[in-house]
Amino acid sequence: MARIxxxxxxxHVPLLGMAVDxxxxGDDYFGPIFAGYEWTKDFEKQEKPDVVILVYNDHASAFDMKIVPTFAIGCGESYxxxxxxxxxxxxxxxxxxPDLAWHIAQSLILDEFDMTIINEMEVDHGLTVPLSMMFGTPDEWPARVIPLAVxxxxxxxxxxxxxWALGEAIGRAVESFPEDLNVQIWGTGGMSHQLQGPRAGLLNREWDxxxxxxxxxxxxxxxxxxxxxxxxxxxTEGIEMVMWLIMRGALGKKTRCLHRHYHIPCSNTAIGHLVLEPKPAG
Structure with a gap:
């Protein structure tokens, strides 16, 4: 069966995508940020995930005020x-x-989550920047990706x-998929940052x-x-961290930290990064 x-x-700061592109x-400003992802790049080369369920938020690229889905899962062939x-x-x-995505969508809806199913959309920096941070600049991404927009x-x-409960349901859905797949789930966004108003530039290292x-x-x-x-x-933009909770919920009752990185600032944002593995309770 498939397993997370x-x-x-x-x-998923857009400035990081610019730095890659x-x-x-490796320059003085970006070097310390990207250094914290080198461990993960090696980890991904060793783990070779078949599929990444990538939790992110769209920034008015696929969705605008005409339609605002709370949770949307991409079931298409490509993006x-x-x-x-x-x-x-x-x-x-x-x-x-698509096979795993449709399976997850069906499982979640039968589990009483009202998912929006997307078959065609473009994906923005919320999804592509994490791929660059973890996989670098390959000719093609080394894993299939199921977008999950929040x-x-x-x-x-x-x-x-x-x-968190949605993450738990995703975990159950993946475990019930019969194909033998190495699946990872990524939660993106955050950490502390505010882009407008009198508190623009707010960063909170302790809370993060x-x-x-x-x-x-x-x-x-x-x-x-x-x-x-x-x-x-x-x-105001720190609310993006609820997307990390989907990732955490999917890992089960207990986790172990394999890698951790935190850096201030990148633009006017705090950079946070974790690699976790699920551990049996007890």
Whole structure:
């Protein structure tokens, strides 16, 4: 059967995609950020995941105010990079895994999650930047990708508890898929940042690291953090961290941390990165 072997959390700052595309990953500013991902690049080469379920948020590329799905799963064959105002990123098309995606969609809907099913869409930096951070600049991405888009842009956004529960349901869905697949689930976005208003540029190193602590081990305390705490402590865009909870929920009752990285700043954002593995309880 298919199995989730690892969970990865990462910021998806668009500036990082620019640094990759322009060959600036080793300069004085970006070097310390990208150095924290070298361990993970080696890890991915060793693990060779067949499929990545990539939890991200769209930035008005596939969705706008005409339609705002809370949770949307991509069941298509492939996805092109979106033009976010500067032309599409020069990265490979993202190849999907329709069989597993449809299986997950059916399982989630029967598990009483109202998923929006997307067969055609373009994907923006929320999805392509994490792929670049983990896989570098290959001619084609080494894993199939199932996009799972979460609305964290327009209120109301899903609660942390609902995101964690969705992750648990994804874990059950993957385990019930009969094909032998090495699956990873990635939660992206965050960490603390606010892009506008009098608190623009807000960063909160202490809270960010406490949040990462709560994803390691057997605690589920993070699922109960309320929206107002994310906004108060990490800025309006810090709410993106609920997407990390989908990843964490999919890993089961207990996790072990394999790698951890944190850096301030990148643009006006805090960079956070975790690699977790599921561990049997006890």
């Amino acid at each position: 072997t690892a969970g990865i959390a990462s910021s 322009q060959g600036k990953t 092109k990079s979106a033009d976010e105002g500067f032309g599409p990123r020069p990265v490979p098309d993202v190849e999907g895994h 609305n964290v842009v327009t209120y109301p956004v899903p609660s942390g508890n609902r995101c 690291n406490k949040f990462m602590d709560l994803l390691i081990g057997d605690t589920d305390e993070a699922r109960w953090i309320e929206h107002i705490e994310y906004i108060r402590e990490t800025g």
